[in-house]
Amino acid sequence: MNIxxxxxxxxxxxxxxxxxxxxxTMGEILTxxxxxxxxxxxxxxxxxxxxGLIAPNLYESAVGEGNANPFVAILxxxxxxxxxxxxxxxxxxxxxxxxxxxxxxxxxxxxxxxxGVAKFAGELRRLKVGGYVTLSNxxxxxxxxxxxxxxLKKIPVIGKILFDQSEFFYLAIIVAILLHLFLTxxxxxxxxxxxxxxxVTADAAxxxxxxxxxxATIVGGGISAIGGMVYxxxxxxxxxxxxxxxxxxxLAVALVIFCTWRPLKSTWSSVLFGAxxxxxxxxxxxxxxxxxxxxxxxxxxxxxxxxxxxxxxxDKQPPASLGVNYFREDR
Amino acid sequence: xxxxxxxxxxRLAKRVKTDMMSPRKxxxxxxxxxxxxxxxxxxxIIMAGQNPFQSYGIIISGALSKPGYxxxxxxxxxxxxxxxxxxxxxxxxxxxxxxxxxxITMGAIFASAIAIWFQNSLPAFPLLMLMMLAGILGGxxxxxxxxxxxxxxxxxxxxxxxxxxxxxxGIVRWLQGxxxxxxxxxxxxxxxxxxxxxxxxxxIYCGWIIVLVLVVxxxxxxxxxxxxxxxxxxxxxENTARYAGMNVGWIMMRTMLLSGSICGIVGWMLVSGANxxxxxxxAGGVGFTAITVAWLSQLNSFAMxxxxxxxxxxxxxxxxxxxxxxxxxSVADIVxxxxxxxxxxxxxxxxxxxxxxxxxxxxxHA
Numbered sequence: 001m002n003i004x005x006x007x008x009x010x011x012x013x014x015x016x017x018x019x020x021x022x023x024x025t026m027g028e029i030l031t032x033x034x035x036x037x038x039x040x041x042x043x044x045x046x047x048x049x050x051x052g053l054i055a056p057n058l059y060e061s062a063v064g065e066g067n068a069n070p071f072v073a074i075l076x077x078x079x080x081x082x083x084x085x086x087x088x089x090x091x092x093x094x095x096x097x098x099x100x101x102x103x104x105x106x107x108x109x110x111x112x113x114x115x116g117v118a119k120f121a122g123e124l125r126r127l128k129v130g131g132y133v134t135l136s137n138x139x140x141x142x143x144x145x146x147x148x149x150x151x152l153k154k155i156p157v158i159g160k161i162l163f164d165q166s167e168f169f170y171l172a173i174i175v176a177i178l179l180h181l182f183l184t185x186x187x188x189x190x191x192x193x194x195x196x197x198x199x200v201t202a203d204a205a206x207x208x209x210x211x212x213x214x215x216a217t218i219v220g221g222g223i224s225a226i227g228g229m230v231y232x233x234x235x236x237x238x239x240x241x242x243x244x245x246x247x248x249x250x251l252a253v254a255l256v257i258f259c260t261w262r263p264l265k266s267t268w269s270s271v272l273f274g275a276x277x278x279x280x281x282x283x284x285x286x287x288x289x290x291x292x293x294x295x296x297x298x299x300x301x302x303x304x305x306x307x308x309x310x311x312x313x314x315d316k317q318p319p320a321s322l323g324v325n326y327f328r329e330d331r
Numbered sequence: 332x333x334x335x336x337x338x339x340x341x342r343l344a345k346r347v348k349t350d351m352m353s354p355r356k357x358x359x360x361x362x363x364x365x366x367x368x369x370x371x372x373x374x375x376i377i378m379a380g381q382n383p384f385q386s387y388g389i390i391i392s393g394a395l396s397k398p399g400y401x402x403x404x405x406x407x408x409x410x411x412x413x414x415x416x417x418x419x420x421x422x423x424x425x426x427x428x429x430x431x432x433x434x435i436t437m438g439a440i441f442a443s444a445i446a447i448w449f450q451n452s453l454p455a456f457p458l459l460m461l462m463m464l465a466g467i468l469g470g471x472x473x474x475x476x477x478x479x480x481x482x483x484x485x486x487x488x489x490x491x492x493x494x495x496x497x498x499x500x501g502i503v504r505w506l507q508g509x510x511x512x513x514x515x516x517x518x519x520x521x522x523x524x525x526x527x528x529x530x531x532x533x534x535i536y537c538g539w540i541i542v543l544v545l546v547v548x549x550x551x552x553x554x555x556x557x558x559x560x561x562x563x564x565x566x567x568x569e570n571t572a573r574y575a576g577m578n579v580g581w582i583m584m585r586t587m588l589l590s591g592s593i594c595g596i597v598g599w600m601l602v603s604g605a606n607x608x609x610x611x612x613x614a615g616g617v618g619f620t621a622i623t624v625a626w627l628s629q630l631n632s633f634a635m636x637x638x639x640x641x642x643x644x645x646x647x648x649x650x651x652x653x654x655x656x657x658x659x660x661s662v663a664d665i666v667x668x669x670x671x672x673x674x675x676x677x678x679x680x681x682x683x684x685x686x687x688x689x690x691x692x693x694x695x696h697a
Contacts, residue, residue, distance in 0.1 A: 039489065043668075091672070100683075101675035104427045104489070105626050109675065112619065113668025116661045120375055123659035247497065254490045289509055295501035298494040305494075309486040329345055 004157070010275050010282040012160040015169050016144075018274030020045075020231035022172040024252030025259065025266040026179055027085070027224030032256060033183065034216035035196040036096060037323040039107025042249030043114020044088045044221050045228030048081035049245050050118040052229025053238065054125055055080035057133055070142030073135070074167075077143075077229050085225025088114060089218040097213045100325045111249070122240045133240045143233040168230045172267070175223065179263040192216055196319030199326040209326055227252065251277075254301045257308060260316040276300055342686040350684070357681050364677035365627075365670060372666040379658045386652055393651025394644040398534075405535050406605055408643035410435070410597050410614075412635055413542045414621035416549045417593035419630045420586045422622075423553065424566045430477060430492025432618030433499035434470040434591045436611075438598025440503060441469030443520070443609040446527035446602070447511060455526040462527065463599050470595020471588045473499060478587030482580030496618065503611040511609070522607045529604035536604030543636075545593065550632035552589075562586055594618075620646075623667045627674050642667060 024045050031038045038044075056073035092110055095101045125133045135143070146153075147170070148163040155163070183189040194202040195212045203209055228245060236244055255273060259265035276297040280290055308316065346352065352360075373383035394404045414431045421428040442462040449458055473495055480486035506512075506520065513521035529536045553559040561582050565572045572579050597617075602609050624642055628634035642663075649663040 095672060095676050099676045099679040101678060104425075105422075105622070105671070106675055108429065108619070108622055109668050109671035112623065112664050112671065116664025116666075116668055117375075119661035120379075120659045120665055123661065124379055127657060250490070250493055254494070257487060257490070289505050291501055291505035291508060294504075295498045298497040298501075302491060302494045302498075305486050305491055306480055306484065309480070309484040312484075327345070329343075 006283055008157055008160050010279060011271060012164055013278055013282065014271050014274035015161065015165040016234045016274070017231070017277055018271035019166065019169045019172050020227045020235065020248060021252055021255060021270035021274055022176065022266055023168075023227030023230055024224045024249055025227075025255040025270055026172070026175060026263050027220040027222065027227065028252055028256045029220075029259075029261050029263055029266065030179060030223065031089070031217045031220030032261060032322055033192055033196045033319055034213045034220075035199060035319055035321040035324065035326070036093065036213055036217045037103045037107065038089070038092050038110065038217060038221065039104060039253060040088065040092060040110025040114060040249075041224050041252050042247075043111040043118075044085050044224045045231070045249040045252070046115045046118035046242075046245055047084045047088060047121075048225025048228030049232040050122045050125075050228075050240055051084045052077040052081035052226070053133060053135075053232050053240055054121065056135055056139060057125070057129075060135060060139060061129075065136045065138075068136070068139060070139055073139050074143060077233060078226060081225045081229035082222035085228075086218045086222040088225070089221025090214070092221065093214045093217045096325060097210055097217075100327060103323050103325065119242050122242055126240070135238045140238045143238060166234050168234060172230075176263045176267050183263065193319070196321055199321050203326070203328060213326075224249070224252065251297070251301070254305065257318075258301075258304050260308075261318065273297060273300075340688050342688075344684045344686060346682055346684055352681055360677050360680055361629075361674065364673040368666070368670040368673040371669050371673070372662070375662050375665050376658055379656075379662075381656050381658055386656060386658060389652050389655055390645060390648030392648075393655070394648040400647065402535050404640075404643050404647045405539060407646055408639045409535075409538045409542055409605075410601060410617045411621050411624050411643060412639035413538075413545060413597040413600070414594055414617055415624035415628070415635045415639060416542070416545050416632060417590045417597070418621060419549065419625050419632070419635075420553060420559075420562050421590050422625055423630050424562045424583065424586055426478075426481065426583060426586065427489040428474065428477075428492050428587065428590055429489055429619070429622065430474065430495045431590075431594050431621055432614040432616070433492070433496035434473045434594035435598040435601065435614040435618060436496070436499035436503060437473035438466035438470035438591075438595025439602045439609055439613045440499070440506070440598075441595070442466035442599040443511075443523075443602050446523045447520075450524045450527045453526070458526055459529065459603065462603055463596065466595040466599030467592045468595065470591040470593070470598060472591070474587040474591025474594065475584060478584045482583045496614075500611050500614075503609060503613065506609070507611060520608050520610065523603065527603055528607055529600065536600070538600035538604045541596065541600065545596075546632045546636060549593075553630075553632070558582075558585070620667065623671050627670060 024041055028038065028041050055076040059073055059076050060068045088110060092106060095106050096103045122133060144166050146164050147167050152163040153159050183193065191202065191207050192212050195207060195209055199209050231245055231248060232238065232240060251273060255266060255269055259269045279296065280293040285293065376383040376386045393400065395401055414435065418428055418431055442465050445458070445462045445465045449461065453461070477488050477491035477495060480491060481488040508518045511520045513519050529538060531537065532540060553562070561572065561577050564575065564577065565579055565582060569579055598613065601613050606613065620642060624635055624638045628638045645663045645666055649660045652658045652662070653660040
């Protein structure tokens with residue numbers, strides 16, 4: 001019973017980090033469905049993380065601490081993060097779709113650039129406010145509000161895991177469902193998948209490849225960036241600590257493979273990886289060095305990568321044109 | 332309403348062998364894009380409220396104005412150049428090895444193990460050589476694992492190599508606070524004895540000679556050997572390589588072994604030359620910055636000397652810029668990101684021809 005209890009607490013706590021991963025993963029799923037492999041998720045989530053904090057911070061200092069409306073603050077954070085991620089997606093698309101540069105290297109450049117921009121902006125803001133960039137306690141509370149009613153939280157086992165979560169957790173689940181419906185049930189979603197699977201066929205069918213690639217990458221970048229914002233505003237407690245976000249974006253890219261490009265699968269797999277990330281804090285194994293324990297999620301990721309590639313199941317493959325640029329004259 | 336004009340304003344055509352750009356023009360575009368990147372790099376400096384020209388001046392003087400500064404800049408450039416050389420064959424092969432960071436760290440761990448175990452029993456030269464061999468082994472093992480799975484099962488190498496970084500760094504953290512910890516509670520591995528340290532030449536550890544030798548070796552390997560040719564063919568088209576009877580899987584593993592070995596050498600130089608001990612920060616982002624170096628130099632070994640120096644100057648100088656003007660040192664990352672974007676983008680203008688709509692076309696359609 002004690003072990004079960006600590007696992008329940010582990011997964012309940014994993015929901016917060018899992019939510020950040022969920023947004024990062026879903027954004028990249030959408031991007032990759034168009035055939036664009038954006039390896040810059042790390043940089044994009046970094047930028048989302050800082051601009052999602054700076055926006056409500058600016059708002060609060062503009063209207064005064066007591067007058068800030070929590071709802072407006074949350075909305076501003078989402079909009080700012082989405083906007084900066086969308087810009088990054090547009091830049092990525094411009095370089096890879098319009099200028100046809102190599103997607104892998106462009107993504108790596110985006111990671112360098114994005115983390116650089118985020119650290120730069122965070123440092124500038126820190127100098128400006130003269131201390132940690134953060135929010136008042138009232139707003140902090142609003143960002144990490146567990147909105148579900150108490151009777152749901154009290155359901156044994158699943159109550160804590162499913163209902164004792166911040167509002168962003170549920171927002172992420174809604175986005176996952178919408179994304180799933182979009183990709184599988186709508187005509188536009190079908191066209192988008194066609195672009196990712198076989199741009200030649202899609203082009204012949206009269207689908208505007210460029211438009212689809214741009215839009216998917218822009219919206220995908222925006223969604224990923226929200227993940228960074230969620231991380232700063234919930235797990236990191238509305239404080240900008242630049243080193244703590246490191247690796248999250250890369251984990252999201254790996255999760256896309258783990259959940260085989262399916263948004264619904266990204267929900268539970270993100271929480272699972274969130275649990276792996278914090279397991280060393282919650283489930284202590286006596287005599288096992290904590291620093292070696294901390295590398296567990298990365299070892300698991302490698303094992304997952306190897307197993308998925310070994311099984312090689314037909315309907316669990318990446319979009320066929322992933323990472324390859326399309327140029328009509330090359331056919 | 333007039334009839335719609337059918338010819339688009341700009342059309343694109345891929346340049347073929349017959350109308351390739353002259354090499355001089357190609358380099359003019361590339362250098363132009365670097366200049367353009369530095370102009371864009373002024374934006375964050377202006378946003379920080381400083382004069383961009385003065386700031387660039389401080390970056391350069393902060394990196395080169397005193398012999399001591401120059402030594403520090405060269406110290407930054409050595410691992411950058413070494414690792415750029417290491418990943419060049421992988422990138423040529425379109426094998427996205429972003430695990431140089433971990434391969435350096437693993438080489439450093441192996442080299443340190445030799446130093447810690449044998450520094451009291453072996454004389455300096457054999458000790459250093461043994462450390463180097465151990466470093467090579469460590470880096471090679473760490474690179475071989477993802478290479479093997481890529482060759483065998485087509486496992487995604489980008490993520491595999493990246494995860495290997497975190498694991499290698501985690502192992503150092505454990506060693507630092509556990510088996511190799513010096514005074515309990517310090518989390519620091521004690522400095523190696525002088526026998527395990529690389530000698531200085533002109534005030535800088537002799538790693539700079541080693542990497543310059545590596546420049547020549549890698550240049551010859553890539554351009555004048557069968558191995559280098561095979562790597563280039565795989566990079567262009569894996570299928571062509573297969574039809575030509577090349578053993579693609581083995582070539583991948585072999586190239587990764589080579590790449591990891593060079594990273595291991597860099598790891599050995601960092602612990603025994605630059606730092607004198609091992610810590611979790613031993614690679615300190617070099618594995619990633621080296622990707623920028625390799626790509627900006629178009630995978631040309633000699634160009635890497637210039638680019639590695641350039642990025643080392645920006646890196647060292649921006650640290651000075653932060654202390655002098657309060658512009659965050661992460662401006663170096665922004666500038667190197669912009670440099671890469673511009674370099675990637677400018678290839679388009681080299682490989683494609685823009686054809687503008689001619690007046691005569693318009694008249695015909697109108």
